[in-house]
Amino acid sequence: MRLKFLSQIISVIFLFLFLAEIVSASGDDDEYEVVKTAPTAAEMWEIIQQQQKAIERLQQKLRQTGGEIGETVQEIETTAKNIESGSPTDNTQISGYGELHYNKKEAGNDEIDFHRFVLKFSHDFTDSIHFVSELELEHALSDANQGEVELEEAFIAIDLTDHHQLVTGIDILPLGLINTKHKPNTFYGVERNEVETRIIPSTWFEAGVGFNGKIAQGIDYDVFLHSGLSTTTNIRSGRQKVGQANADHPAGTARLRYKKIPGLELAASIHYESDIEAGAGVGANEATLFTTHIDYKHNSGLGFRALWGGWRMDRDLATDGKDADGWYIEPAYRFKVGSNELGIFARYENMDRGTATTALREERWVTGLNYWPHPNLAFKLDFKTIEDDDANTSTETLALGIGYRF
Numbered sequence: 076m077r078l079k080f081l082s083q084i085i086s087v088i089f090l091f092l093f094l095a096e097i098v099s100a101s102g103d104d105d106e107y108e109v110v111k112t113a114p115t116a117a118e119m120w121e122i123i124q125q126q127q128k129a130i131e132r133l134q135q136k137l138r139q140t141g142g143e144i145g146e147t148v149q150e151i152e153t154t155a156k157n158i159e160s161g162s163p164t165d166n167t168q169i170s171g172y173g174e175l176h177y178n179k180k181e182a183g184n185d186e187i188d189f190h191r192f193v194l195k196f197s198h199d200f201t202d203s204i205h206f207v208s209e210l211e212l213e214h215a216l217s218d219a220n221q222g223e224v225e226l227e228e229a230f231i232a233i234d235l236t237d238h239h240q241l242v243t244g245i246d247i248l249p250l251g252l253i254n255t256k257h258k259p260n261t262f263y264g265v266e267r268n269e270v271e272t273r274i275i276p277s278t279w280f281e282a283g284v285g286f287n288g289k290i291a292q293g294i295d296y297d298v299f300l301h302s303g304l305s306t307t308t309n310i311r312s313g314r315q316k317v318g319q320a321n322a323d324h325p326a327g328t329a330r331l332r333y334k335k336i337p338g339l340e341l342a343a344s345i346h347y348e349s350d351i352e353a354g355a356g357v358g359a360n361e362a363t364l365f366t367t368h369i370d371y372k373h374n375s376g377l378g379f380r381a382l383w384g385g386w387r388m389d390r391d392l393a394t395d396g397k398d399a400d401g402w403y404i405e406p407a408y409r410f411k412v413g414s415n416e417l418g419i420f421a422r423y424e425n426m427d428r429g430t431a432t433t434a435l436r437e438e439r440w441v442t443g444l445n446y447w448p449h450p451n452l453a454f455k456l457d458f459k460t461i462e463d464d465d466a467n468t469s470t471e472t473l474a475l476g477i478g479y480r481f
Contacts, residue, residue, distance in 0.1 A: 166199040172480035174259045176266065179473040189215040193227075203234040225316060227280050239288035242299070245280055245317050249287075249297040249330035250344045251366050252382055253277045259478020260453040263407055263420040263445055266474065269437075270401035270424050274384040275366065276311040281326070293335030299328045304362075305353035309395040309428075310386065313351065324350040324359070340370040351388060362388040362397075378407040378420075391430040401426035409445075416447040429465075436464040443474075452479045 173192040179185045193211045200206065209228035216222045230244030247255055253267050254277040271277045283301025290296055303326030306313025315321065330344040344366045350359035368382035385400030407420035424439040443457025455476040462469045 168197045170195045170197075170481060172258050172260075172478070174476060174478045177475040178265075181471045195228075205232045205234075206230075207232065227278060235286075236288075239286060241284070241286055243284040245282045246285070246299065246301075247278060247280045248299065248301070248328045248346065250279065250328060250346060250364070251275045251277065251384060252368050252370060252380065254279055258480045259476075260447070260451050260480055263405065263418065263455075264422065264441055264443060264457050264474075265455045265476035268403055268405075268422060268424055268441075269439055270382065270384065270403045270426055273311055273426060273428065274386070274399060274401045275364070276314065279314055280316070282317045282320070283325075293333065295332050295334070297328070297330040297332075301326055301328065303348045303353070304351050305355070306392060307352050307355050308393040310392070310399065321353045324348070324353050338372045338374065341368075343367045351392075356390075360389045362386055376409045378409065380405040380407075394430070394433070394435070395428045396430040396435070399426075399428040401428075412446075416450075418445040418447070420444070434465040438462040438464060451481065453477070 171192070171194040174190045175188075176190050177185075177187045191211055191213050192215075193209055195207070195209045197208070198206045207228055207230055208226070211225045211227050212222070213225070214222040217224045226245060228245055228247060230242050230246045233241045235241055249255060251271045253262065253271040254275055256262065257267065257278055267277060281299075281301035281303070283299055285297065285299030285301070287297040288295065302315060302317065302320045302322050303324055304310070304313030305315050305321050305324075326346065326348045328344065328346045330342060332340060332342040334340050344364075346364040346366075348360075348362040348364075350356075351362040352360045364384065364386050366382065366384040368380070370380050372378045381402070381404045383400070383402040386395075386398065388397035391397045401424065403422055403424040405420060405422040407418055409416055409418035411417075420441075420443060422439075422441040424441070425437075427436045429435040439462070440460045441457055443455065446454045448454075455474075455478065457474050459472045459474065460469055461472070
């Protein structure tokens with residue numbers, strides 16, 4: 076029994092030693108595996124290089140991000156300055172106007188004509204230096220047979236004081252009513268009146284230098300030294316339109332205007348030509364144009380316009396006499412129709428442009444209405460009778476039109 080028990084104990088001891096050896100061997104293998112997977116010196120160098128490249132990429136990205144942040148900060152600062160001082164585009168304005176006419180004539184062909192389309196560009200360089208321009212297309216196209224593209228205004232205006240201004244460039248002359256107030260929504264009738272078209276002649280612009288401003292409250296003035304007419308035939312054809320214009324014979328225009336009473340404008344202008352023929356005649360043909368007008372609008376809707384214009388020349392032109400003149404009167408009444416406005420008017424025009432050898436007297440009777448669905452948009456209708464006093468004939472025309480500004 077003792078031998079059997081002893082043998083069992085010895086067997087257990089040997090089993091224990093055997094298992095311990097296995098465990099020890101297993102631990103040695105693990106240690107061997109760790110040593111076996113450790114990097115070599117070359118592998119360590121490669122790892123270090125890869126880490127260095129990664130660090131350099133991160134540094135470059137950081138520099139780029141810093142630059143972008145700097146640019147963003149600069150843009151924010153610039154935007155803030157623009158908001159405070161106003162963007163450059165805030166100082167530039169675009170506006171314009173247009174007119175489409177239909178004339179049904181008693182004699183000759185009926186006519187539809189997009190008479191004019193005008194774009195106006197203005198810009199404030201500073202609070203006291205301004206630029207104004209106006210580009211016009213007449214009769215929808217411009218070719219050898221019809222139509223024109225004209226630069227009617229292109230001038231610099233400099234505020235010298237709160238009440239006086241220097242102007243230089245191409246500007247519309249301060250003569251009559253229509254010449255300076257010719258937006259189609261501001262006057263009655265489809266076509267502009269013939270007196271101011273032929274006698275003044277509207278629209279009339281020249282290049283030069285001048286001043287305008289206020290003499291006192293409600294009294295203002297204009298003085299302009301500029302290029303002049305060049306014609307031997309008629310007044311209207313003499314406009315050179317600042318296209319390589321003859322400047323050997325300067326001209327000048329001055330106007331005085333009274334506006335102290337609300338709704339009332341009284342004005343008188345004088346225009347002087349040192350030689351209306353611009354050297355084409357035998358000796359200078361000095362000429363002076365006088366104009367005066369009244370424009371009254373009462374708050375009841377009643378309105379009244381009247382104008383006279385007359386030339387005094389040294390001698391006749393071929394078709395316009397040396398004492399060519401004309402005048403018109405125009406009563407009107409404008410009233411509300413719902414939220415819109417309707418105006419009715421009548422106008423009488425009288426002209427005498429005859430020479431010493433040819434009579435040219437004409438009367439015009441025009442009646443019609445304007446309808447304004449918006450203050451800047453007018454639909455027009457009028458009926459016109461033209462009487463040739465010398466030929467003792469008359470013709471009639473029915474006209475429709477639309478005029479707008481924006």
